[in-house]
Amino acid sequence: MGYVEAIKDFEHGRLADARASTEGVIRDCPTVVPRFVRVYLDIVLPRETIVPPFDREWLVRQISEPIIAGIQESCRYLLEVIDELDGYVDWIGGPETLRGAAAAIQAEVADPSAAMYTTIRDAPLAAVTSWNGPAAADLYRMVPMDQANQLHLAQGYLSTLGDVLRGMADQIETFYVSLSAVIAGVIGAVAGVVVAVATGWSGVGAVAGIVVAIAGALSALAGVAGLVLSTVQTSSNLLVEASNGFGERWSNYMRFATVQ
């Protein structure tokens, strides 16, 4: 498995864990919340202070139900955020392959082509001096330099090809690093919700914890939005670079050898 597949598996895995935790909160809070509400009531409203036939469970339900609904709604929102991030993980491409192609173009085409320029220009062509007389021979003397120059025209475009490949690879990695940080933020938010719901009821403390956690998820999503915008901008720059196109044609020097 390539490292890209490995990081995708890693991110999908920890998002799946976060999803399971959040679904666990949705599932468990109808049981957990009333339990904490009862404990809370026992503290603030001791049983001996309540005049029978006051229905204590009715009161627990009245307090619990809006809290449960609030927690479940928040958690469903978190699930949406998790799903969205899970989709972003699949955006990650293959930066190593892109860089490999750039290196191959440099090593197998750009470097040898640059060397070939000198080879053609300086070649000890015998007929350049021995082919005397006709106008064709005079033209032939110019052909090596002319052809070397033609070959050299591609050099800048080879650089562009490499730049676009490497630029895309850099962009993908920047995206991944930032996305990974955003995912870490959401996982922190989920952990906050789980802790808030599970670590005992302390009045408004749990609700406050959930609000903080959801705010964390919101800011994470805003981070993704900014990230997408900045990557689109970089893509656009690379697109312009690649689209500037190739305006060269290899001139035909066949006319030199008009032998009479």
Added chain:
Amino acid sequence: MPDSIDTDDLRSDANDYWKPWHETVLGYGASLTQASSQVTEADWSRIPGAQDVRAAFGVLLDDVAQFYTDGSEVLEGVARKLLATAQSALEREHASRDQIEQVIKEIEAL
């Protein structure tokens, strides 16, 4: 009519320089195509705009590869002209049939 053509020089220029250069430059186009064929659509990522960059890159790469193919044909054409000139000169000089046949074989080998 040229008063001095060394057909050996024309042939050695064609066979030792222009023909190998033609093959080398033709190889550059093939190497470019080969290098880009390793990169899949997925490698370019699904970041918005990435596939547009990929498409533009493909057009540019095809153009550069075509440039090398065209250039290799020009280099081959130079070799062909040198050999054709040698053949004409040999025929004018009434060289042996074997000598002329040899040049024709060299032209066919291009």
